[in-house]
Amino acid sequence: MAGTVRRAIRFPLWLVRVIWLLILPLSFVALGIWQEQRAAATLDEYRQAGQELPQVLAQLQQMEAKTPSAFVTMGGPDGRRMPVSMAVAGVRRAIDTMEEGAEVSRIRYPLSWGTMTGGLLAFLAGLSGLLAARVSALRARRSREALIRSFDRLRRGLPFALAAVLVGLSIASVSASLFEAASLWFWDHLSTSSVKLFAAAVMLAGLAAYSAVMAVIAMRRVFDLYTVEPLDIRGLVVSRDEAPGLWRFVEDLATRHEALMPDSILIGLTEGFFVTEAPVRPLGGERVLSGRTLHLPAPCLPLIGETELAAVIGHELAHFSGGDTTYSRRFAPIHAGLWRTLTALGERTGTGGFMLAPALHLGFHTLESFDLSVAQHRRQRELEADRRASLVSGPESVPLALLRNAALAPAIFETLNDAFSAPDTAGPDMMAEILRRVEDGLPNPAAHLDECQPHPTDSHPRTALRISTLGVQLDERLLARAARTPTAEDTSLPHRLFTDWSGLCHALTAAYLDEARQAHRLNREELEAAVAAVPAEHTVLYENGRPMIWAMAFIAALFAAFTIGTTVFGRELGLGTDQGTKAFIGAVAGVGICMALGYAAWVRHKTKAPLMTLTPDALISARLREPVAWTDVGGMQVSAARRLALVLALHEEAPLPNRIGFSIYNKVNRRERTVVLEAMGIRGMKAAEFEALVSRYLTAAYARRRLAGD
Incomplete structure (x- = not known):
């Protein structure tokens, strides 16, 4: 929110990835080297002590037998001088703990190598992944075949690189933590070692178990990158029996384009023209289509015209010819699937995001390194498909199809949107409704020249670029032809292609409206749940002054203790019998006590009155003259630094409340249109609980308004 959120420092993405994939693993390697040196030195010390201490003990025992009252200096020339009996007891204790210490030292030593090995594995995997992505991306720019080969090799090795980074960092972090926990034994182990070791063991066991679980889950998700999710x-x-004319129409175009026939033809309502070799799952059904699928939008079929339809389908079938078939099968769906899988993995990491962050950075970097090559080859393949289609259907067929499809898009979108917003009032045939809306002509297609044709897994160049590449002059004549009113021949085309075009339109419309009604039901249930999340009665909140009262009582006690101390121990403090000084100190302390207790009493009195009252409709504050309606609030934030602060950002048209009296903590900023209400805290609530409560009231108010509008 403006004026309330500190601007966070944002590092360049390349630097963040270098830190995660190179610097962090190298830090573990350096830490492991340091740990190995410490472990080796400690182990040598215990081995040497194991040889020397028995000899020292024998010498001390001989000395004690001859001269029991003798004194010895332990620890070298600057050591401590003590009776020989005490020295014998100390050496015996050292010998008793020496074996345990040597065992701990032997355990720590391989852990240091675990830190080094894990860090080195993660570093090599990260470095190899970055270099492989760079080399593969450079090779991919040479040709479409090189793109497919490079990406195929890289995506086969990517899961192993991600897994190596994840496993390496897990081993390094757990080994480093266990090493340092074992080092606690050498800290005051004569008194509290058992407690420290137990606490460290419990914490590190939890960390190790958590890391192992996250590693297993991540490994499974990583190797799922081989699987292409259905669209x-x-x-x-539609089968051949349901659309014999359409299948013959497509077969004729496939023959003329020397392209492969689609295995399935899908008639949709909301998507555009496209082909894919990725698995497709029609909504509402469990069947997954495999092989080559051609998708045709039903709203365009009675409006686009036969020549333009042939050009569009010819363009799509061109992707099933030549080298484009390999691209469509081995690259496009897998590339899109990898993006979806990595994105989903990043969204579901939850509290384990730290463990998976380096692997995710490597995965996204790998895919992003192909962006330039992918964009280049996508542009080339789309322009090549346009050229092939224009050779078969005529030079102006593709530009007309592009312009007409773009001009039809607003009417189609508005009809679908209106039907989705009010499914109970929509007609049974949305194709007929779209035809009615364009019967007076289409808008000027020139307004859509900078747009791109939609595609679920791919992208297209701008319409203006595609037309200019074909060498067709974009003049008023071409624009007028593209914006023509649908003719009887245009609208009768679907009836020639399908055995029951009206039945298909009704089925598509019914499925769409059922989906809209289901969405409305779910949305209404969510709104009702939001409204029910706040009570109908008012929620009264009080300021939490107890910590301040106790703080003032403590300060008063300190003043009192100081006064008593100066009175009782005045002579020792150098005050002697100076009654004036004692009186002055007593007066100052008395003032301090009165001020502390007075402030505590004021806080106690102040916090007896409600701080704010939350009602279903508004927030009522003791610091504001007018309540703040929830529906006037555009956003809210709660911070808890020195004091608890509730910041409300009001809409432009919302009235601003007025403050009651002067307060440095409560503000109404008329320029930024924010209201800031501060307090020492909320009684019985933490800051996060208070924020959740206010958020529920705010959400409930908007939900109630939405329900009232329905």
């Missing part, structure tokens, strides 16, 4: 497309599959 969920809203549509109906």
Whole structure:
């Protein structure tokens, strides 16, 4: 929120990835080297002590037998001088603990190598992954075949690189933690070693178990990168019996384009024209389509025209010819699937995000390194498909199809959006409704020249670029042809392609409206749940002054203790019998006590009155003359640094409340339109609980308004 949130320092993405993938693993390697040196030195010390201490004990025992009252100096020339009996007892205790210390030292030594090995594994995997991504991306720019080969090799090795980074950092972090926990034994182990070791063992066992679980989950998700998830497309599959004319139309175009036939034809409602070799799952069904799938949007079929339809389908079938088939099968769906999988993995990390962050950075860097090559080859393949389609359907067929499709998009979108917003009032055939909306002509297609045709897994160049590449002059004549009113021949085309076009339109519309009604039901249930999350009665909140009262009581006690100390121990403090000085000190302390107790009494009185009252409709504050309606609040934030602060950002049209009296802690900023209410705390609540409570009231108010509007 403006004016209330500190601006965080943001590092460049490349630096963040270098830190995660190179500097962090190298830090573990350096830590492991240091730990190995410490472990080796400690182990040598215990080995040497194991040889020397028995000899020292024998010499001390001989001395004690001859001269029991003798004194010896232990620890070298600057050591401590003590009776020989005490020295014998100390050496015996050292010998008793020496074996245990040597065992701890032997345990620590391999842990240091675990830190080094894990860090080195993560570093090599990260460095190899970065270099492989760079080399593969450079090779991919040479040709489409090189792109496919490079990406295929890289995506096969990517899961192993991600797993190596994850496993390496897990081993390094756990080994380093266990090493340092074992080092606690050497800290005052004569008195509290058992407690320290037990606490450290419990914490590190939890860390090790958590890391192991996260590693298993991440490994499974990483190796799932081989699996291409099906595309969920809203549509109906049409067979040859249901659309004999369409299948003949497509077969004729495939023959003329020397392209492969699609295995399935899907008629949809909300997507555009496209082909894919990725698995497709029509919404509402469990069947997954495999092989080559051609998707056609039902709203365009009665409006685009036969020539333009042939050009569009020809363009899509061109992706099933030549080298484009390999690209469509081995690259496009897998590349899109990897993006979806990594994105989903990043969103589901939860509290284990720290463990998975380096692997995710490597995965995203690998995919992003192909962005330039992918964009280049996508542009080339789309322009090549346009060229092939224009050779078969005519030079102006593709530009007309692009312009007409773009001009139809607003009417189609508005019709679908209106039907989704009010499914109970929508007609049974949305294709007929779209036709009614464009019967007076289409808008000027020139307004859509900078747009790109939609695609669920791919992207297209701008329409203007595609037309200019074909060498067709974009003049008023071409624009007028693209914006023509649909003719009877255009609108009768679907009836020639399908055995029951009206039935198909009704089925698509019914499925879409059912989905809209289900979405409305779910949305209403969410709104009702939000409203029910706050009580109908008012919630009264009080300021938490107890910590301040106790603090003032403590300060008063300190003043009192100081006064008593100066009175009782005045002579020792050098005050002697100077009654004036004692009186002055007593007066100052008395003033301090009165001020502390007076402030505590004021805080206690102040906190007896409600700080704020939360009602279903508004927030009522003791610091504001007017309540703040929840629906006037555009955003809120709670911070708890020195004091608890509630910041409300009001809408532009919302009235600003007025403060009651003067306060340095409560502000109404008219320029930024924010209201800041501060307090020492909320009685019986932590800051996070208070923020959640206010958020529930705010959400409930907007939900109630939404429900009232329905």
